[in-house]
Amino acid sequence: MKHKRRSSPLNALAMIMAVGSIMTFVTPDADAQQEGRRRRGTQEVRPIELTPEQVAQLTRIANERSLNVDDLLAAAKTFMPSGRHDEYVLFSSGGHSGQVHAIGVPSMRLLRTIAVFTTEPWQGYGYSGDDDRVIESLKINGKPVTWGDTHHPALSETKGDYDGDFLFIGDKANARVAVIDLRDWETKQIVKNPLTISDHGAAFVTPNTEYIIEGGQYATVLGYGYAPPEEYKESYRGMVTLWKFDRAKGRIDESKSFALELPPYWQDLADAGKLASDGWIFINSFNTEMATGGVERGNAPFEAGASKRDMDYLHIINWKKAEAAFVAGKAQSINGFPVLSLSTLIDDEIMYFAPEPKSPHGVDVTPNGQFIVVAGKLDPHVTVYSIDKITNAIAQKKFSGSDEYGVPVLDFDAVKEAQVELGLGPLHTQFDDKGYAYTSLFLDSAVARWTLGGEYAKLNAEQPWKLVQKTPVQYNIGHLSAAEGDTVSPDGKYLISMSKWSVDRFLPTGPLLPQNFQLLDIAQPGNTMPVIYDSPIGVGEPHYCQMIKADKLKTWTVYPEVGWDPHTQRLAPNAPKKGQEGVVRNGNNVLVTMTAVRSHFFPEHVEVVEGDTVTWRITALETAMDATHGFCIGGYNINLSLEPGEFAEIKFVADRPGTYPFYCTEFCSALHLEMMGYLHVKPKSQNSAAIE
């Protein structure tokens, strides 16, 4: 990686400005850099002692603003001084915005949105004209589906710990999974599940990111098939897909991926086992009633029909056995994709069920892998299973029967470790480093802290498997996320309550209100777990998030070499180099070879003829951090983000004559407004001499 700063080859500003020191705009000056270092803690900060005058000043501000003492403490816990970096990054789904949001913790500041399933022009995502690679990757059945319902972000893991290399995220609406490279924070790949239209429990990873798990939700006819609801039990199916991840390539290898046929229950969240339970996948389900709704025919609606039974099924799947069956050629092809049938899952002892109460949402494996926590959203308990008990029960065939499709159901009492009564609407559970678990209570609008048993019992002073306290949150918490909370070694310290309704907690923003990410301080043991920050989320409706220690990320701040293609993560062979710029015609095809550097494009005029097909390649010659340019052509649906060193290509038909300004869309220098040029589209009627 080159981080060398380079001045503009043609320093036009220097030629024309009477005032000195003009390059100060490029990077912070030395004082500021020193301040930045101090702020980030590489230089010692002397402890403060507040003088009586300072206490009086602080008290005066607090009273002017009606802050109480808890507010002052919360402010001191969350405020980030100018230039200081946050300690954690929260990667949050953007829900049906289709994007991912990266938020700094503890300040809760939105650092960046990453475009994934929805086109986004600031990032130049899907705005490069015809044959745009993003648009192509978003096509379903030949037509662009340019949005998604992002649900579960999953950080890549090594030995069960976040490694900071990749982020995966699923699109519930369209059953897609995306791969984001955390070197440049850009989406690199989108795969469409050929079996189902929508999914839900995507994505979760196995402990070394061997597979990305995409769980299903609403049963359909696998492979985009059709069947009326009367044929539900026979024709509809659930599924879970194991997408093989090729870490060296940074891509999902579709050819080594496969799926498992599941009964037409609505599979919900999934989690991979780790350590003691490595090799297993756990998937919740609801609507084991197989209700088909039909309120319009006088039936009970889905919401009632799918909630009648007291118990649903926890799917317990041995993914290593499944992989072996797939490798052994036991999969059948549905819509071109290999699927292990239900009978193979039964015959090869790949899948078992355990009863679980009642319409559960979250299934979460404790950091040591020994316990599996199921939050039954219509049951006031969490139910805890033991992997030892599960494997024993399987070995000893302690079954209470089998389901309608022949899947063996393990005896509930044989596999249950504990049930802990928490309150109304348990949804999802996270863990810390002190032997506590944290469960969101949707109907209570609260976060419950409770104690784990087993080897965790010694980490705190409380009795195991007991509720310790509940902290109210506002309102209707869905998921929650603790620092490194899905790993083998969670950090504790911070927890995010993803509160779904903000109602009156923020200024009203029209009938569509933001959600509320509330930050809880979970550093102190026992009965102390205050909310210390309310953060409105008004750019989509986040579903789930994961929180990684910031120093694990190995982010690039400029591209490794000038002429880099972020789509392939290597040097682009076609990237224009300085000195190669020009416009070349070949019949009705025009190739524009352009460079961009503060503060001009080269060339500045491009003349084509109405009807020409134009291919336009640009290299950003910049190598300084933050020296990003944009490139747009007014009136066309084209905008690029040209980050330092980046190469990009656009293509379009110049189908209407005119004189079109193009310009740099990203403020880049004092002469940013002058970084422009013209695309001249000559009318066909005037074009006697243009084509020679």
Next chain:
Amino acid sequence: MKHKRRSSPLNALAMIMAVGSIMTFVTPDADAQQEGRRRRGTQEVRPIELTPEQVAQLTRIANERSLNVDDLLAAAKTFMPSGRHDEYVLFSSGGHSGQVHAIGVPSMRLLRTIAVFTTEPWQGYGYSGDDDRVIESLKINGKPVTWGDTHHPALSETKGDYDGDFLFIGDKANARVAVIDLRDWETKQIVKNPLTISDHGAAFVTPNTEYIIEGGQYATVLGYGYAPPEEYKESYRGMVTLWKFDRAKGRIDESKSFALELPPYWQDLADAGKLASDGWIFINSFNTEMATGGVERGNAPFEAGASKRDMDYLHIINWKKAEAAFVAGKAQSINGFPVLSLSTLIDDEIMYFAPEPKSPHGVDVTPNGQFIVVAGKLDPHVTVYSIDKITNAIAQKKFSGSDEYGVPVLDFDAVKEAQVELGLGPLHTQFDDKGYAYTSLFLDSAVARWTLGGEYAKLNAEQPWKLVQKTPVQYNIGHLSAAEGDTVSPDGKYLISMSKWSVDRFLPTGPLLPQNFQLLDIAQPGNTMPVIYDSPIGVGEPHYCQMIKADKLKTWTVYPEVGWDPHTQRLAPNAPKKGQEGVVRNGNNVLVTMTAVRSHFFPEHVEVVEGDTVTWRITALETAMDATHGFCIGGYNINLSLEPGEFAEIKFVADRPGTYPFYCTEFCSALHLEMMGYLHVKPKSQNSAAIE
């Protein structure tokens, strides 16, 4: 407006849940509501006094986090306790994200993004299938241009004060202006300028929002014409467009709008006169050199060629005279749009020039309307003009000559009130309530506070027309925005530095970094103006923003009646009512009439035949605040946001058979996941009995 809470007509949850008190998820309970009131100050808060133990606790937290005393003060000035509402709303352009962001001040929390020029699925903006009204409104020359480069948001004004009714914003890339209704915070109208491809100085309003001013930037051949750069002086032109606003209709009236032909200088920012200068518009310009670049031919690039002259031209336009000329029929039609020619502007004494140094960006009228402040970005001064001197000079014909196009140029010394040396790269100026002006210094990376003269001189202790202090910001500030800073009565108190490069101030987010909105406390006079918050902006590259007192907004929190069409802001005649639900076939057209209420759609099954054209109408029956539903059809490019009471219509061709789940995309209750249904698209080949 009805705010009445209404329980679900079919309370399915009640039928099935054993646990009590289930409707608590709808709205906060009484305790929380009381807490909310207390937080928002309608109930008295008792002043605090910090005990020694509390001071010690605060000091310990500060030292653990390496905060100094200034950090603690800044934290206390910006922290918003849970549930407390911010005092101001900052409406910021999202730059080439194409959107508007609403940010609370002083907490700097992003409250909501408003979709304007870019489609956005969370808001259901542009995702209703075929003939989508948003997509239609974004078409240019028949093709969707689904992004914009939002530049200048302008709040509607009454008597020169923000009235909180509407927000306007321009799209620089495509010369469009959007109207946002601040009752529901939704974009209602987009107008495309038929004269130019791109603009810049849009939008600014006249003091009673008679007109929305759209200034141009890069000269082109008006009306989408073509001419080679050799014909620049003859054929290229600038423009300013006055869009007539019909406040009663909440729409721009295109039939009463008109433009002015300007010389092919690059017009930049504009501002409307007020009070003393009411009736005037001021527009900066640069590239009065009329450079045409051509670095590819060995010419100086635009950045150099456009910056040679020491003086450019301040355009001084009497819009009331222009309106009279337009009404008198003096406009000529270009591409169907009325344009007052340069000769009319000269003959009717509508426009004058004043010299202005050098490549200026901002032109800003003081709150009393008496002074016009020009920030010459390549000149270390701001230049202040007096409206009295301007009108005198016009009356007395104090001209220093005329420009190449015959526009009279006023004598610089006759119209100049003062020049104040501030530093490197002055860009834009804002005002407060204490007689200070604030100018961004791009190259200095600083905000300058300086004193105004005239009647402002008595408001503070300093000499008039003098620099008072500079506060460093990080880095490369573009625009700035003070509380109510563009009105006749600014509030002072807070100022936003829109710092364009954040470089290393935040955690790196890949090569594409956020911008940095820095909050300055400008409440104290004199030499005290600290930065108190750094806010990363990683969802676009904002250009300019305006800050309004939150209590001026009259936001709807639910739609006034059930069945409301936000596009028309009235009841939709076609909105499905409860009891009317159903599916009706007419040939190959299928009409679906649906209602949505927690937590089911009615009907839950819709069967059509492959190839059918489906029109699907939905009414959200909810009336409780925040009870929003979404509606998507998996695999189709369709997602709606159904806010309480909202009606929406989608249309599509069911062109591929299959069993498509549709579901609620916005978390709405404990049984949100069960709020779903199926669209069954029967294969044509199986369709013997379907059509009766």
